[in-house]
Amino acid sequence: DFAPKNIIVTGGCGFIGSNFVHYVVNNHPQTHVTVLDALTYAGNIKNIEGLPEEQVEFVHGNICDADLLDKIVPGHDAIVHYAAESHNDNSIENPEPFIQSNIVGTYRLLQVARRYDVRYHQISTDEVYGDLALDDPHRFTTETPYHPSSPYSSSKAAADMLVRAWHRTYGTRITISNCSNNYGPYQHVEKFIPRQITNILDGIRPKLYGNGLNVRDWIHTDDHSSAVWTILTKGKIGETYLIGADGEKNNLTVLREILRAMGQPEDAFDWVKDRPGHDRRYAIDPSKLRDELGWRPQHTDFAGGLEQTIQWYTDNRDWWEPAKAETEAKYKRQGQ
Numbered sequence: 001d002f003a004p005k006n007i008i009v010t011g012g013c014g015f016i017g018s019n020f021v022h023y024v025v026n027n028h029p030q031t032h033v034t035v036l037d038a039l040t041y042a043g044n045i046k047n048i049e050g051l052p053e054e055q056v057e058f059v060h061g062n063i064c065d066a067d068l069l070d071k072i073v074p075g076h077d078a079i080v081h082y083a084a085e086s087h088n089d090n091s092i093e094n095p096e097p098f099i100q101s102n103i104v105g106t107y108r109l110l111q112v113a114r115r116y117d118v119r120y121h122q123i124s125t126d127e128v129y130g131d132l133a134l135d136d137p138h139r140f141t142t143e144t145p146y147h148p149s150s151p152y153s154s155s156k157a158a159a160d161m162l163v164r165a166w167h168r169t170y171g172t173r174i175t176i177s178n179c180s181n182n183y184g185p186y187q188h189v190e191k192f193i194p195r196q197i198t199n200i201l202d203g204i205r206p207k208l209y210g211n212g213l214n215v216r217d218w219i220h221t222d223d224h225s226s227a228v229w230t231i232l233t234k235g236k237i238g239e240t241y242l243i244g245a246d247g248e249k250n251n252l253t254v255l256r257e258i259l260r261a262m263g264q265p266e267d268a269f270d271w272v273k274d275r276p277g278h279d280r281r282y283a284i285d286p287s288k289l290r291d292e293l294g295w296r297p298q299h300t301d302f303a304g305g306l307e308q309t310i311q312w313y314t315d316n317r318d319w320w321e322p323a324k325a326e327t328e329a330k331y332k333r334q335g336q
């Protein structure tokens with residue numbers, strides 16, 4: 001197994017990246033983490049506050065900044081690359097930052113990984129595979145062709161292609177993981193589950209796009225973290241692994257679970273305009289990761305994980321309130 005001593009986590013002040021930093025602190029105290037984050041609207045330094053200073057160091061900077069990368073990367077033995085523009089609706093409004101951060105940013109990191117021969121792990125998404133019909137018996141596998149729909153997912157697909165090319169052409173030691181939809185603490189209020197929870201806490205009616213029958217394959221962010229650690233330390237160089245926890249549910253079902261758990265009537269929400277190009281269904285076949293690397297998800301009780309997440313947003317109003325009004329104003333302008 002590869003035993004990383006000193007890793008760079010890009011995007012470590014975002015939702016999934018910060019949960020990964022907590023995971024490393026809680027489970028692998030021998031690994032030092034340098035968080036590199038630009039603190040965009042989606043990054044929050046509070047997400048990594050209170051972690052031991054001798055294990056976690058923060059560098060405020062942009063992954064597109066080649067000079068900065070040249071300064072900070074030497075001496076590290078791995079880069080785990082989470083930083084990205086991550087929200088589909090924003091990518092439809094304005095694709096530019098998605099091209100810069102997701103494509104150019106990945107390119108700059110690959111160049112520096114190549115130059116200093118640093119192990120590189122790419123965090124990607126199931127959305128690169130496009131969508132499935134509701135009644136399709138198949139799920140996504142590593143053999144499924146890339147077929148992204150949105151500016152966000154196509155920028156992630158482009159980045160993954162660069163990663164594979166750097167491995168084949170330059171021998172850069174890479175792995176890629178494509179994960180399904182995450183939920184848990186520290187997720188920005190623009191995303192589906194936190195938006196609806198915080199709407200209810202604020203006395204705003206939840207908003208459902210289209211007919212509510214779009215399916216997402218939910219996984220708790222802690223399970224994503226343990227899967228990434230498994231791939232980083234045990235994964236085969238050059239390989240891609242799909243991360244999922246058999247969590248398919250349609251949006252209407254998830255929203256009703258939230259309403260019920262928060263003591264609201266099941267119909268206390270608004271139907272709003274659909275997302276242009278809205279992917280119908282995502283579904284991950286995680287058998288390669290399970291069978292070859294022995295990974296298993298721990299948080300398989302979705303109702304329980306959802307209740308904990310509701311409790312976290314209820315207890316941490318100070319964390320989400322500053323972003324809430326602006327986020328809802330933006331949705332209102334878009335008719336959503």
Ligand code: NAD
Pocket residue numbers: 010011012013014015016017036037038039040041042043044061062063064081082083084085086087100101105123124125126156178179180181182183187188
């Ligand atoms: P997020 O938007 O919550 O966080 C992104 C973080 O990256 C923020 O802290 C932001 O400040 C930082 N960042 C953005 N651009 C940067 C740049 N140019 N330089 C440095 N830092 C920058 O995103 P998330 O939901 O935590 O997603 C993290 C990663 O996981 C992304 O690569 C995303 O594509 C992938 N992913 C997300 C999901 C999901 O369900 N959210 C599922 C699968 C894969």
Ligand code: TDX
Pocket residue numbers: 086087088089124125126127180181182190191192193195207208209210214215216251275
């Ligand atoms: O208010 C809403 N109402 C609604 O019905 C919002 C914000 C979303 N939705 C729907 C759209 C999707 O079908 O809920 C579903 C989930 O939406 P998002 O939270 O925006 O996530 P999604 O577009 O599925 O993408 C997420 O998972 C894959 C992450 O944001 C991506 O970064 C990741 O790659």
